[in-house]
Amino acid sequence: MAVVRKVTRPRYHWPEFQLNVWLIVVLAGSATCLGIFSWFMVVQTQMDLGTPWLFPFMVTVSTLGVAFIFLVLGLIASHFLLPGILILGSFILFVLWLTGLVETSLQLYGVSGNINDNCQIYVVENVSTGNNINTMAWIMQSTLCNCWKTAFAFELVNTIFYLWMIVMSWQVHRNYYH
Template sequence: MPMKVRHEVRPSYHWPEIQLNVWLIVVLSGSATCLGIFSWFMIVQSQMDLGVPWLFPYMVVTSTLGVFFIFLVLGLITRHFLLPGILILGSFILFVLWLTGLIETSLQLYGVAGSVNDNCQNYVVDNVSKGNNINTLAWLTQNTICNCWKTAFAFELVNTIFYLWMIIMSWQVHRDYYH
């Protein structure tokens, strides 16, 4: 008796390639940058024998999840199995995580008196050090920390917006498939 061959037909969703590629590059860049910044912040806190604020490990985990999600999406793309539902769910979870990090970072950076931005203005921007000495090296490190806070805030904002954008784009791809 001949064997019956069963073919499964997978739905074929039309993804806007340029938008998807831009999204992948930007979100991967933002996640990797924040992963590096907050990992370095944790090292600095540890080296200085200071406590590590919850935001630092939280953003390390969130950034790592973002990187893993991008690699999952790339794997699904190569297998032609990128489903809108997967992206909607994953993007929503990461949107909430990044939004939480963004809110806490903005409170630390621009919040009440004594915020990171106020301290940067008082002790770094208004107190430039030059010359070949330990004070200049300390000032350069402080300036780097200040710039890293601003960079992390910017990438958190971009990633939060891009995850919302992916939710909308995935919903449109799903909707277009059924129309």
């Protein structure tokens, strides 16, 4: 007579609303930064300038963020979302996003001649209007300035949200054993 054992997987109780908000915000932040830094790389290439390490780094980190979200969605669909997977993945991505955030903040708000100061001097205080090439150049410069600020904001949000996921995953893990 053969003995059949039923293997049961642990059932962790995830706070659905927080998990869904986290998924949407992190996916939006990762996709936005992926687009911005990819575009920055195209602009650098078009202008025959070197590409700073931050741009491919953030493209890679953003791509990993999007891939991680799809992994989490797959784990949710298969009812196999384990806190350990989210703690490890969120910690790795937290460190990567924090690295990008620090470098972006140094470029944007660092020493004199930073991007924010240049945007203030050459774009905000130098508005161009009319149907001419100067206005088109001003629009492009304004877009670049706004993209830097948007990237910084989403990097900050994603960094905080990955830290939040580490805490939330730890709480789900702890509640399973108590």
